[in-house]
Amino acid sequence: MRLIDLRSDTVTRPTPAMREAMANAEVGDDVFGEDPTVNHLEAAAAERVGKESALFVPSGTMANQIAIAVHTRHGDSVLASQGAHILRYEAGGAAALSGVQITTVGRRGIFDEDDVRAAVLPATNVHFAPTSLLAVENTHNASGGRIFPLGQLAAATAAAHDAGLRTHLDGARLFNAVVASGVDAKRWAAHFDTLSFCFSKGLGAPVGSVLCGSRDAIGHARRLRKRFGGGMRQAGVIAAAALHALDRHVARLADDHANARRFAEGLQNLGLPVDPWPETNIVMFGVADTMGFARAAHECGVGVIPLDPGRFRAVTHLDVSTDDIDEAIARIATMLRAQPELRPAA
């Protein structure tokens, strides 16, 4: 049975046109700054988000970890949302690589200026790990692809700047927020000293992310990329895929969002509660028996992953069509007819 893979939008394979762009890429040694395709991508990415400079890196994790290292010193603290990727899914990198501790702020990915003010630890008290960075994640993965409301984001980041903090945006799925909200990338980016976004998620490229910011911040980041082992050589081959994705795969994210809503409706009709209602391409839903549902979904060829006990995530992307979504719902319906105990009590 063919797998309908909704585990993540990272699973996409390059399209034939993307592979052609990769095959034809002009390349050079990027550690010498001589890869024309990487240079083109970095300029295009910086322009797209209205920053002076950009750095192509192998992953979203490396972009975030470099940003943390750029903005902090050992012994500092960093404010991040509940369930933030930098806190939960980066292998303890903030502590291991930058020697900082992360404190959570707000609820389910969102916070306001009062939350920020209350959470900042000032450097004037020797007991504290002084807070030097506020990290925002938009869209927020662990909260179901939620979009941070722009007005609240402006106020929260302004409060952080007023308190002397720097700000970083983990925009792994920034373009999902752009397409769903109609607010362009520059307007989101204006509130941040640095921001990262990924080509290897909804945009459908095989590898790569970018960190954007001022010339100084990105100059520093370039040295840290080398130190973290992320200096790449003829990276134009993958940069070409990223450029292709940025040119061709942004507007179509609206299809993924429509598919996510369609999947959510299907699940809801089958008695699997969806919470929150998807704003972008991530669907969070509840089941009665985590392991039982994981096994049954695997057996019927629907790839979804448990995030917390009783809670699953499904992500729509370039490689799942509307027909695939309907087929996935039909398979789950058959599964629930055979195993009704997987459905939570109403």
Ligand code: TLP
């Ligand atoms: N997220 C992955 C997993 O690591 C959980 C996924 O499948 O969603 N920031 C955010 C908000 C992310 O969701 C991810 C990847 C990253 C950063 C890291 O990107 P990579 O995987 O390129 O290191």
